[in-house]
Each structure stands twice: as structure tokens, then as C-alpha cells.
Amino acid sequence: xxxxxxxxxxxxxxxxxxxxxxxxxxxxxxxxxxxxxxxxxxxxxxxxxxxxxxxxxxxxxxxxxxxxxxxxxxxxxxxxxxxxxxxxxxxxxxxxxxxxxxxxxxxxxxxxxxxxxxxxxxxxxxxxxxxxxxxxxxxxxxxxxxxxxxxxxxxxxxxxxxxxxxxxxxxxxxxxxxxxxxxxxxxxxxxxxxxxxxxxxxxxxxxxxxxxxxxxxxxxxxxxxxxxxxxxxxxxxxxxxxxxxxxxxxxxxxxxxxxxxxxxxxxxxxxxxxxxxxxxxxxxxxxxxxxxxxxxxxxxxxxxxxxxxxxxxxxxxxxxxxxxxxxxxxxxx
Amino acid sequence: xxxxxxxxxxxxxxxxxxxxxxxxxxxxxxxxxxxxxxxxxxxxxxxxxxxxxxxxxxxxxxxxxxxxxxxxxxxxxxxxxxxxxxxxxxxxxxxxxxxxxxxxxxxxxxxxxxxxxxxxxxxxxxxxxxxxxxxxxxxxxxxxxxxxxxxxxxxxxxxxxxxxxxxxxxxxxxxxxxxxxxxxxxxxxxxxxxxxxxxxxxxxxxxxxxxxxxxxxxxxxxxxxxxxxxxxxxxxxxxxxxxxxxxxxxxxxxxxxxxxxxxxxxxxxxxxxxxxxxxxxxxxxxxxxxxxxxxxx
Amino acid sequence: xxxxxxxxxxxxxxxxxxxxxxxxxxxxxxxxxxxxxxxxxxxxxxxxxxxxxxxxxxxxxxxxxxxxxxxxxxxxxxxxxxxxxxxxxxxxxxxxxxxxxxxxxxxxxxxxxxxxxxxxxxxxxxxxxxxxxxxxxxxxxxxxxxxxxxxxxxxxxxxxxxxxxxxxxxxxxxxxxxxxxxxxxxxxxxxxxxxxxxxxxxxxxxxxxxxxxxxxxxxxxxxxxxxxxxxxxxxxxxxxxxxxxxxxxxxxxxxxxxxxxxxxxxxxxxxxxxxxxxxxxxxxxxxxxxxxxxxxxxxxxxxxxxxxxxxxxxxxxx
Numbered sequence: 011x012x013x014x015x016x017x018x019x020x021x022x023x024x025x026x027x028x029x030x031x032x033x034x035x036x037x038x039x040x041x042x043x044x045x046x047x048x049x050x051x052x053x054x055x056x057x058x059x060x061x062x063x064x065x066x067x068x069x070x071x072x073x074x075x076x077x078x079x080x081x082x083x084x085x086x087x088x089x090x091x092x093x094x095x096x097x098x099x100x101x102x103x104x105x106x107x108x109x110x111x112x113x114x115x116x117x118x119x120x121x122x123x124x125x126x127x128x129x130x131x132x133x134x135x136x137x138x139x140x141x142x143x144x145x146x147x148x149x150x151x152x153x154x155x156x157x158x159x160x161x162x163x164x165x166x167x168x169x170x171x172x173x174x175x176x177x178x179x180x181x182x183x184x185x186x187x188x189x190x191x192x193x194x195x196x197x198x199x200x201x202x203x204x205x206x207x208x209x210x211x212x213x214x215x216x217x218x219x220x221x222x223x224x225x226x227x228x229x230x231x232x233x234x235x236x237x238x239x240x241x242x243x244x245x246x247x248x249x250x251x252x253x254x255x256x257x258x259x260x261x262x263x264x265x266x267x268x269x270x271x272x273x274x275x276x277x278x279x280x281x282x283x284x285x286x287x288x289x290x291x292x293x294x295x296x297x298x299x300x301x302x303x304x305x306x307x308x309x310x311x312x313x314x315x316x317x318x319x320x321x322x323x324x325x326x327x328x329x330x331x332x333x334x335x336x337x338x339x340x341x342x343x
Numbered sequence: 344x345x346x347x348x349x350x351x352x353x354x355x356x357x358x359x360x361x362x363x364x365x366x367x368x369x370x371x372x373x374x375x376x377x378x379x380x381x382x383x384x385x386x387x388x389x390x391x392x393x394x395x396x397x398x399x400x401x402x403x404x405x406x407x408x409x410x411x412x413x414x415x416x417x418x419x420x421x422x423x424x425x426x427x428x429x430x431x432x433x434x435x436x437x438x439x440x441x442x443x444x445x446x447x448x449x450x451x452x453x454x455x456x457x458x459x460x461x462x463x464x465x466x467x468x469x470x471x472x473x474x475x476x477x478x479x480x481x482x483x484x485x486x487x488x489x490x491x492x493x494x495x496x497x498x499x500x501x502x503x504x505x506x507x508x509x510x511x512x513x514x515x516x517x518x519x520x521x522x523x524x525x526x527x528x529x530x531x532x533x534x535x536x537x538x539x540x541x542x543x544x545x546x547x548x549x550x551x552x553x554x555x556x557x558x559x560x561x562x563x564x565x566x567x568x569x570x571x572x573x574x575x576x577x578x579x580x581x582x583x584x585x586x587x588x589x590x591x592x593x594x595x596x597x598x599x600x601x602x603x604x605x606x607x608x609x610x611x612x613x614x615x616x617x618x619x620x621x622x623x624x625x626x627x628x629x630x631x632x633x634x635x636x637x638x639x640x
Numbered sequence: 641x642x643x644x645x646x647x648x649x650x651x652x653x654x655x656x657x658x659x660x661x662x663x664x665x666x667x668x669x670x671x672x673x674x675x676x677x678x679x680x681x682x683x684x685x686x687x688x689x690x691x692x693x694x695x696x697x698x699x700x701x702x703x704x705x706x707x708x709x710x711x712x713x714x715x716x717x718x719x720x721x722x723x724x725x726x727x728x729x730x731x732x733x734x735x736x737x738x739x740x741x742x743x744x745x746x747x748x749x750x751x752x753x754x755x756x757x758x759x760x761x762x763x764x765x766x767x768x769x770x771x772x773x774x775x776x777x778x779x780x781x782x783x784x785x786x787x788x789x790x791x792x793x794x795x796x797x798x799x800x801x802x803x804x805x806x807x808x809x810x811x812x813x814x815x816x817x818x819x820x821x822x823x824x825x826x827x828x829x830x831x832x833x834x835x836x837x838x839x840x841x842x843x844x845x846x847x848x849x850x851x852x853x854x855x856x857x858x859x860x861x862x863x864x865x866x867x868x869x870x871x872x873x874x875x876x877x878x879x880x881x882x883x884x885x886x887x888x889x890x891x892x893x894x895x896x897x898x899x900x901x902x903x904x905x906x907x908x909x910x911x912x913x914x915x916x917x918x919x920x921x922x923x924x925x926x927x928x929x930x931x932x933x934x935x936x937x938x939x940x941x942x943x944x945x946x947x948x949x950x951x952x953x954x955x956x957x958x
Contacts, residue, residue, distance in 0.1 A: 066859055097862030104860060109853040113952055114875050124861045159951040175861055479661040482939075483932050486894030487912070491665075491928055494916040495672045571785045575898050578787060579913050598791050598902065602799040612788035619783035 012078075013183050013215035014040040014063070019075035021058050021067065021239075030286045032058040034239040034294070035075070037312065040183070043213040047230030047247070049223055049262070053283055055239040056219045057105075060187045063217075064102050065092040080182060098128040101181035105188040107169035111160040117171045118144065118156030124178045143174040148204060166197035170204065177208060184209070185217045190225060202229055223266055227251060232317070235259045238284050238294035240309075245318040255320040257299050293321070311335050370632070377628015383621035391438045398431035402588060411604040421606035423596055429610055436588035437614055443500060443583075444569035447507035448515075448562050454508070455515035456551075456558060462516070463523030463554075464546050474520065477513035485510045486575060493581045500583040503576050507569050518561045522554035525636075529553070556633030560626055567622030574615055590615055647947050655940050662936065663715070666929045667708050670698075670921045680919040681724050694724060698922070720926035725918060730926035733911060738930060740809065741900070741907035743819075745892045747827040749885065752834035757881070759835075760842025764850060765869060774839055781836020787898040790829035794902075797825060807904035826903040830895050834888060841884045845877035852876075879950050886942025890935050 021033040033055045040046045048056050061067050063077060065084060077084040079100060084092070096102075104110045111120055121140035125131060131139070137156070144152035147170040160168055169189065176184060186205065190198040206229055209216050220226050226233055226247070233250050235243040235258065243256040254260045281298040284290055290297055296306035305323045312321040313331035323329050369378050390397060399417070406426035414421040420429035462473040480488065492506040526532065527550055535545050570590075576582035577591025578598075585592065590611045597608025670677050678694050679686045698721070699707045714720070720730035759777075762770035798806035804825055810818040849855070850873050858868050897909030904910075908927050915923035 064860055066856070093859075093862050093864065095862065096860060102860040104853065104857050106853060110857040112854045112858070112872050112876065114950070115872070123863060123867070127861065127863050127867070161952050172857070175857075476661075479658065479665070482658050482662050482936055483665070484890035484894040484935050486897055487928060487931055487935075490897065490912060490916065491669055491924075494921075494924055495669055495674075497674075567783065574785055575787060578898060579901065580917060581913075594785075594788055594791065601791060601795055605795055608788070608791050608795070612785065612792070615785055615788065616780070616783045620779055623779055623783060 011042045012039050013042050013080055014217070015076070015078040016059075016063075017076040017078075019059070019062060019073070019077060021055075021062055021074075022072045023068070024070050024072070025287070028287050031289055032071075032239050032286060033062065034289070035309075036236075036239075036241045038234055038241065038244060040215045040217060042182075042215050044232065045209060045216040045218055045230045047226035047233040048217060048219045048236055049221065049226050049233060050236035051221060051283060053238070053286070054236040056221075056236055057187055058239075059236075060102060060185050060217070060219055063183075063185060064096060064100060065089075066096075066102075094128070097124045097176075097181075098179045099182045100185075101176040101179075101183070102185045102187065103169075103172055103176050103189050106192045107165055107172050108192065110172050111168060113160055115159070116157045117149075117160055117163065117168075118158075121171065121175045121178055124175050128179050139178060140174070143178045144171065146208070147171070147174045147177075149174070164197075165193050166200060169193060169197075169201055173201075173204065173208070177212070177214075180212060181214060183215045183217070185219070187219045188221070189218070191220070191222070198225070205229065223262060235262070238289065239286060240294050240321065241312055242293075242295065242322065243320045244312065244314075245320075249318050253318075255318070255325050256295075256322050257301055257324070258295050293323070308332070308336055372625065373628030373630065373632035376624050377631070380621045380624025380626075380628060383617065384625060387437075387441070387618055387621060390434065391441045394434040394438050398428075398434045400428040400431045402427060402432040402435045403586065404428070411600060411607075413604075414606055420610045421604065423593075423604070423607045424600050429593075429607055432588060432593060433590070433610055433614055436590045436593055436611065437618075439500065439583055439588055440570055440573050440577075440590045440615075441618065443504050443507070443573045444566050447504045447569050447573075448511060448566045450504065450508035451511040451515050451565075452558065452562055455512045456519055456555070458512075459516035459519030459558075460523055460546055460551055460554070463520035464527055464542070464550060470520075474516070477516055480509070480513045486572060489572060489576060490579070490581065493576065498581045498584055500587055500589075503573055503582045506576070507572050510572070511565050511569065514565070515558055515561060519554060519558045522557045523550055526550050526554040556629075557636075560630045560634045563622055563629055564626035567619035567626070570615055570618055570622075644947070648944060651940065651943050651947065655936060658936055659933065662932050663712055663929065664708070666925055666932065667711055669928065670925055671704070671707075673921065677919075677921045681921050683725075683919070697722065715929065720929070721922040723920065723923050725920050725923075730923055733923065734908065734926055734930045737906055737908045737911050737927075738934075739811075740905055741893070741896055741909060741931075742934070743812070744823060744826055744830070744896055744899070744905065744907060745889065747823060748830035748834060748892055749889065751827060751831035752838050753885070755831070756835040756838030757842050760839045761846055761869065761874065763839070763843045764846030774843060778836045778840045781833050781839075784833065786829050786833045786895045787902055789832055790826065790899055790902045793825045793829055807902075809905050822903075822905075826899045826905060829899055830892055833895075834892060837888060838881070838884070842877065842881055845880045846873055849873040849877045875949075879946055882942050882946050882949065886939050886946075889938040889942075893931055893935055 016039070017037050019033055019036045020031070023030045023032055036055075036059060038046070048059065050056050058067070058071075062071075062073055063079075063084070065087065067073060073085060075085070079095070084095075087095075111117065118137065118140050121143060122133075122136040125136040125139050126133070129136075141153050141156055144156070149155060149167060149170055155162075160171070163171065173189075189205065190201050193201060202225060205216075205218075208214075218226065218230055230247050233245060233247050234241055235250075235256065237258050243250065243254070243259045245255075250259065251263060254263050284294050284297065290307075292307040292309045293299070296302045299306070301324055303323055309332070310321045310323050310328050311332040312319050313328045314320055314325070315327055320328055323332070369375060372378050372381055404427060406422065409418070409422040409426040411424060412418065412422040412426070414429075418428050418430065420433060423429055423432070458473050458477070462470040483491075488510055489503070489506040492509060493502055496502045496505075532545060532549050535549050540549075573582060573589070574591035574594060577589040578595050579591075580595070582591055583589035593611040594608060597604075597611060600607055673680070676691075678691050678698070678700070682690055682694065695701055699710045702710075711721075718731050720734060722728075723730055723733060759770050759774060763774040794806045797804045804821055806825075809822050812819045846869075850869070855868060855873065858872060863872075893909075896907060897912060899905070900907040900910035901913055908931050912924060912927045912931070915921075915927060
């Protein structure tokens with residue numbers, strides 16, 4: 011059952027320097043119980059996508075396309091209805107646990123308030139549920155530490171509290187935006203393990219956003235690769251690592267230390283990420299792509315056989331799909 | 344009317360313009376607000392300097408026939424209890440008051456900047472020895488301190504100037520010190536030290552020019568408040584003594600004839616308010632340009 | 641001892657050197673007067689016998705240090721010397737006038753908070769009316785001298801409309817209504833400038849708070865906007881607001897000096913001014929000491945309040 015479906019989602023930001031195209035036609039689905047990973051460098055649009063799904067885009071943003079959550083269209087929701095979904099059926103874990111919690115309130119109350127915001131329960135019931143969830147995420151002595159302020163907790167503990175708050179109402183979809191980036195390596199492993207257990211137990215659909223391929227490899231069922239606001243490849247995780255089809259994906263995987271290349275310099279890429287205020291037409295990776303062709307100025311369509319889809323003129327299926335689509339329409343950028 | 348009021352944004356928001364459209368002058372002054380403020384202040388300063396030329400009548404000329412006469416064409420601001428032209432009196436009094444407010448803050452800067460510079464750069468016991476007494480001064484409310492000083496030294500314009508300088512000295516010293524604390528860690532300072540430049544040289548050539556921004560912002564705003572303090576002290580009879588004109592003394596006169604002749608009270612007050620607005624606008628603009636981090640309190 | 645208690649103790653302990661230094665300054669006031677303060681004080685009653693008596697009273701025949709010690713021990717016991725003009729003990733004078741000044745300042749600050757905080761919150765949340773109001777009101781409120789505003793208020797409400805008296809005083813004992821009639825305009829004159837300032841501070845603090853990452857997470861949790869603004873943001877913004885309120889009490893006390901003179905309120909401020917003009921130095925000393933102590937006490941209270949509001953205080957250093 012599909013929990014989340016994105017169809018040709020585009021996000022533009024109006025700014026002083028003109029319009030920035032943060033997302034350029036992303037389409038994907040997430041099924042119940044599945045973990046979808048989204049990888050890409052900084053600025054590729056991962057967080058914009060997360061905010062778009064959650065309805066938390068800045069007022070200056072323009073959103074086009076479809077976002078369907080449990081069959082319900084989100085882009086047309088009013089603020090009130092959206093707020094009712096957030097924290098209840100739709101949840102998000104933000105990136106920096108050190109600043110995600112209000113320093114003036116106890117950790118327990120910040121979990122309980124999610125419960126109270128969405129369920130008609132009394133204070134005691136909300137508190138009990140909060141303690142229960144805090145225990146589930148592994149906070150020791152949850153009941154005793156309920157009333158303590160965030161600064162008494164380490165970064166890893168605070169992230170667990172953030173997770174607890176996100177899961178308190180048993181959401182159907184969880185978006186985890188760089189959940190371990192700000193944490194030490196050992197803590198990272200713990201949190202990832204926690205996420206894996208929780209996800210398995212609650213059968214939540216999850217979108218895991220990260221710039222770290224290793225994290226994604228450990229946890230996800232399927233992976234999508236984002237570059238400069240375009241989804242360039244989408245495949246089951248093992249398949250992606252074994253047979254990456256997009257040049258960018260190949261570069262990312264090759265850049266992993268220990269990826270089987272000889273000692274020496276890690277392979278890198280020439281050039282820089284394009285300026286999203288003035289992006290190249292068509293495939294945005296073309297300027298840096300070693301295999302770029304003139305056709306690349308017309309946006310390749312994401313297509314594939316079976317589970318593995320890629321958006322690249324080098325791939326036959328994608329090439330065919332693009333040629334068919336480009337007939338009636340001109341350059342999609 | 345306070346020493347401790349800050350240079351924070353007044354919240355006056357003029358619509359932003361594109362970088363290219365702002366003239367060089369506008370950019371130096373931090374935007375249109377600053378430009379407007381500077382314009383007003385320039386006019387005011389010109390008025391103050393040219394008062395003798397601009398005043399239609401002598402400020403001291405008593406005219407029994409025009410006692411408490413309402414404003415008309417020949418006396419746009421009306422006449423006071425002695426028949427003197429209010430407009431001319433305002434022009435001359437404005438001179439005195441403006442001079443005192445600018446002078447007092449300048450004096451406070453003269454003393455406070457070196458103190459703050461040394462205290463901030465040296466740190467340690469030097470910092471403590473220099474700043475502690477100044478902090479003690481801050482424990483007294485501003486006007487109270489000024490009033491106390493005047494009570495010792497006796498009333499008069501010069502005393503007021505010194506008293507206001509004393510009130511604002513600790514604030515300016517503190518602001519510079521905070522700024523210096525940040526600047527002294529900057530790479531170019533460390534580079535100078537590595538090259539063996541002596542502390543005096545570093546302080547004067549490298550630290551001071553880069554740290555002075557917030558102080559200028561604070562000083563500008565304080566000039567506005569100094570004007571208010573001077574007016575208050577004069578109003579209480581503790582400032583400029585007659586026959587020296589002062590806006591505060593005019594307000595006192597105005598207060599005494601309030602019911603019969605509102606103009607004697609209103610126009611001097613407007614002059615003060617307008618001037619403070621100008622200083623605040625400039626301060627705002629300067630803050631945006633020279634103190635975006637908000638070191639000036 | 642918990643960190644919070646340690647903070648409280650430390651903060652109270654810090655007040656002592658401040659009080660000490662302030663008292664030294666006030667003590668020095670009389671002694672710095674050029675000429676003979678006693679002669680000036682006594683005026684036409686400065687006969688040699690009287691002068692000698694007063695000099696002995698003030699311990700002026702002893703060394704500076706013993707003078708100070710004598711004075712400060714007296715002050716701590718409530719003895720601030722004598723008003724040589726009226727014969728009344730200074731502490732009595734201060735005791736009579738302190739409540740007036742206190743009421744004026746507290747009322748002014750209360751009014752300013754009631755107007756300034758809600759408007760500041762509204763402006764921060766983007767209300768356009770509040771934003772425009774904030775901009776103009778803030779500049780005007782701060783620029784207009786409070787005592788001039790006082791005269792304008794008298795002009796409007798007392799002289800023209802005749803709704804309220806232009807000057808005078810009725811203590812609370814005479815009934816709240818009467819008391820308010822006399823304190824309304826003076827408090828208003830002080831409150832306007834103060835409200836402008838508090839509005840500006842609140843708006844700034846709220847904008848800062850609403851931009852914090854935890855607010856983004858609160859939105860992600862689906863917490864209602866009202867709760868975010870009033871429960872979370874305002875609570876965190878309260879910290880800088882309280883700090884500013886403490887500082888601004890000093891401003892109000894300063895303003896009270898002139899306002900009391902304009903409105904004929906029998907408060908400490910007016911006492912200081914009258915005493916200075918009379919060269920009545922013992923009274924000046926006592927009144928200045930009282931006002932300064934009041935200010936330091938208020939600063940202490942706001943610092944403690946600030947410590948209570950911010951749970952991080954004491955843990956990571958304040």
C-alpha cells in the first residue's frame with residue numbers, strides 16, 4: 011500500500027537574485043513499512059523535499075505538482091488541516107538535536123505536548139504516554155527524568171527525545187532529515203539501530219534523508235539519488251550499490267573509502283554544484299558529467315525496468331521514455 | 344531620556360532597495376533611514392550654526408505689547424511671557440543644547456575609548472581595575488547621577504556637559520571593550536603580534552579602527568539622549584543658567600504659562616523630539632552598516 | 641547546594657560590593673562640595689554655635705573613614721541624619737516619600753508592559769497594523785522627552801478638557817479613585833516612552849525566538865501556532881525582556897525626578913531637587929541613597945527572576 015506519492019514536485023523560491031529552482035520535478039513513492047533513503051550533497055534539495063512533504067515550506071516558496079499522503083492530496087490542504095496531520099500521522103525528525111528542543115521546558119513535557127496537540131486526553135494520560143515512548147526510545151529512568159530540561163541530556167539522548175516526540179502518536183510516515191549527522195560516530199550507530207528497531211516494530215513508512223551513503227546503505231530498502239533538485243536514480247539499495255547506472259551515483263559510490271580502488275587519492279569530481287538561480291537546462295549534472303552529450307540539454311526522464319529507474323540519456327530505457335515524452339513537449343528543465 | 348536605552352532597531356522599516364540603486368552615501372549611512380536622519384541632522388546643525396542669521400528677532404528683545412501673543416506671520420512660534428519671539432529663542436537655545444549634547448558625548452568618547460581599548464585588549468587585572476569603577480557608576484540611574492554631580496559642582500552649562508559625559512563614559516567604554524574582545528582574536532591582529540608589533544601599535548593601528556564601529560553607533564544614539572538629559576537638567580534649574588538660552592529652560596517657561604500660551608511649551612519640545620529622531624535614524628542606519636552583530640547595547 | 645541556589649547566593653553576594661561602592665559615592669557627595677557645606681546648609685542660621693553643633697553631628701571633625709563608618713552604620717540602622725532646615729529626621733522624610741515614587745514607577749512600568757508586550761508580540765507575528773504602529777510609535781515614544789509629554793498631557797487633560805487635575809496628590813489612604821486621579825497623568829507621561837521601548841524589545845526578542853530551530857520542530861510536531869507563540873516563544877523571549885525591564889527601572893526612576901516636580905507629587909525625586917536647590921545636603925544624601933538602593937534592589941530582583949526563567953543558568957554559567 012502506498013503511503014506517500016510524489017508526482018512531478020517542483021519548488022521555486024522567489025529571492026532577491028531571481029527565482030531559485032530548488033526541486034525540479036521529483037516523482038517517487040513510499041510504501042507502507044518501507045524505508046526509502048534520499049541521498050545527495052548539500053543543496054541538492056533533500057531538506058526542501060522534506061519540508062514540502064510536511065507543509066513547512068517558507069511563504070516565499072512556490073510548490074507545484076502532487077503530493078499524496080494515504081491517498082489524500084496535501085498540496086491543497088489548508089494550514090489548519092495540515093497542522094492536524096503533522097505530529098500525528100506525518101512526523102519529522104529534524105537535523106540538529108542540540109537545538110531541536112525548547113530549552114525552557116522539560117523533555118517530558120515536549121513529548122507530552124505532541125500527544126495533547128492531537129488527542130483529546132488529559133494531562134496525566136499524555137504524560138503517561140510520553141513516559142512510555144521515552145522508555146521505548148531508550149531513555150533510562152524515563153519517569154524520573156521526565157521533568158528535566160534538555161541541557162541535562164547529551165546529544166544522543168536528545169535525539170532520542172526528538173524521536174520519541176515524533177513517534178508518540180504512531181505516525182504512518184516518518185521523515186528523518188539527517189538524523190545522525192550532528193552526532194558522534196558511536197552514537198550514530200546507536201541511533202540508527204534504534205530507528206531500525208522502531209521502524210520494524212511499528213511498520214512505519216520512512217523517508218531517511220542523508221548525505222552519508224553509509225548510513226543509507228545500512229538502513230534503507232530503496233534509495234533515491236538527488237542532484238541539484240533532480241532525482242537522477244532510484245533503486246533497491248543492494249542493486250544501487252552493485253550496479254549504479256547514473257554517472258553521478260557512480261561517482262558518489264566510487265568516492266567511498268574502501269570502495270575497492272587502490273590506495274591513493276579518492277576519485278572526485280571536477281566543477282561545482284550548479285547555481286540553482288540559473289540552472290543548466292535539462293540534466294543538471296551535464297556540466298560535470300564525463301559522458302555529457304548534446305542531448306543532455308533536454309531533461310532525461312526517470313524511467314527503468316522493474317525496480318531500478320534512472321534519468322540519463324546513457325540508459326536505454328530512460329532514453330526511450332524521454333524521446334517519447336519530448337515529442338509533444340519541449341525542454342523540461 | 345536615559346543612558347541605558349539602546350541603539351537597537353527602532354523598527355522603522357523603509358522598503359528595501361536593490362544594491363545597485365543605493366548610492367555610495369546611502370550605503371555608508373546604512374540605508375534610506377540613515378540618509379533621512381543625516382539629512383535632518385544636517386539641516387538642524389546648519390540652523391544651529393546660522394541661528395544669528397536666521398532668527399527674525401533678537402531672542403532677548405522684550406516687547407511688553409506682545410506678551411503671550413499667539414503665533415502669527417511675524418512671530419511664527421508666538422511670543423513668551425516677556426513678549427520675546429519664541430522662534431528666535433528656540434533657534435538660539437537649540438544652539439546651546441545641541442552643542443552641549445554633542446560636546447558631552449564627544450568628551451565621553453575621548454575618555455571612554457582609550458579606557459575600553461586598553462581594558463579590552465589587555466584583559467586580566469588591567470581590565471578589572473579599569474572597568475570596575477565604571478561599572479559602579481552604572482549602578483546609579485543616569486539622571487540621578489547627573490543631578491548628584493551637579494549638586495556638588497553647582498549648576499551651569501559646563502557642569503552639565505561634564506556630568507553627561509560622566510554618565511555616558513561607562514557605556515561607551517563597555518561597548519568598545521566588547522568590540523575589542525572580538526576584534527583582538529581576528530587573524531590580522533594575531534598576524535601583527537606574530538610579526539612582533541608592539542601592543543600600542545596593535546591597539547591603535549589594527550584593533551581600534553576595526554572595533555570602533557559599534558561605539559560610533561552608540562555615540563550617535565547617546566547624543567540624542569544627551570539632548571534630553573540636558574533639557575531635563577535645565578528644566579530643573581540645574582543646567583544652563585539665564586541669560587544663557589536652553590531648550591530645557593524654555594520648557595520650564597512654557598510649563599509656567601501652559602494654559603495661556605501653549606506655544607511656549609510646544610515648540611521647544613518639538614525641536615528636541617525632532618533632533619532625537621534624527622539621531623535615532625542615523626544610529627539605526629549606522630548600526631546596520633557598522634554593527635550588524637549588535638555589540639552596541 | 642544545587643546550581644540554582646548557588647546562583648542565587650552568588651547574585652545576592654554580588655550586590656554587596658555594589659551597594660558599598662554606591663554608598664561611598666553618596667557619602668562623598670557632601671564632602672566634595674566646594675566651600676563649607678554646613679554653612680550653605682544652615683544659611684542664615686549659620687551661627688558659630690550651630691555650625692559647630694552640626695559639624696559634630698556629622699562627625700566632620702573626625703577623619704574621613706570614621707565619618708563614613710559612622711554614617712553607614714547609622715544608615716543601616718535606619719538613621720539617615722537630620723534635615724537641618726526643617727528639623728525632621730531624614731529617614732522620616734524618605735519614608736513618607738518613598739511610597740509615592742514607588743507607586744508612580746510601578747504603575748508606569750505596569751502600563752508600559754500591558755501595552756508594549758502584546759503589541760510587540762503582534763508585531764513580531766507579522767500583524768501589519770501592529771508593525772506600522774510599532775515603527776512610528778517606537779521612534780516617537782523614545783524621542784519625546786517624558787517631562788515634555790507630561791506638560792502636553794496637562795495641557796490636554798487638565799487645562800483643556802479639565803478631566804484630571806494638573807498637579808497635586810492624594811495618598812492611597814484617601815481612596816483609590818482619588819489617588820488615581822492624581823497619579824494618572826504622571827504615570828502616563830512616563831509610561832508612553834517606556835511602552836515604546838518595551839515594544840521594541842519584545843518585538844526583537846520574539847523575532848529572535850521565533851527564528852530558533854526548536855520552533856521549526858514544534859511546527860513539525862503539529863503544535864498549534866498559538867501555543868508556539870505564547871507558551872514557547874514568549875516564555876523564552878521573557879528572559880531578555882525581564883533584563884531590559886530591570887535596566888529600565890533606572891530610567892523610570894530618573895524620569896520620576898522631573899515628573900514629580902511637574903506634577904507636584906511628594907516623592908523622592910522632587911525631594912532631591914528641592915533639597916539641592918536649598919543646599920540641604922543631608923537630605924540630598926539620604927534621598928539619593930534611597931533611590932539608588934531601590935534601583936539596586938530592583939536590579940537584583942530582575943536578575944533573580946531572569947535566573948528562574950532560564951533553566952540553563954547556573955549550569956553552564958550565567
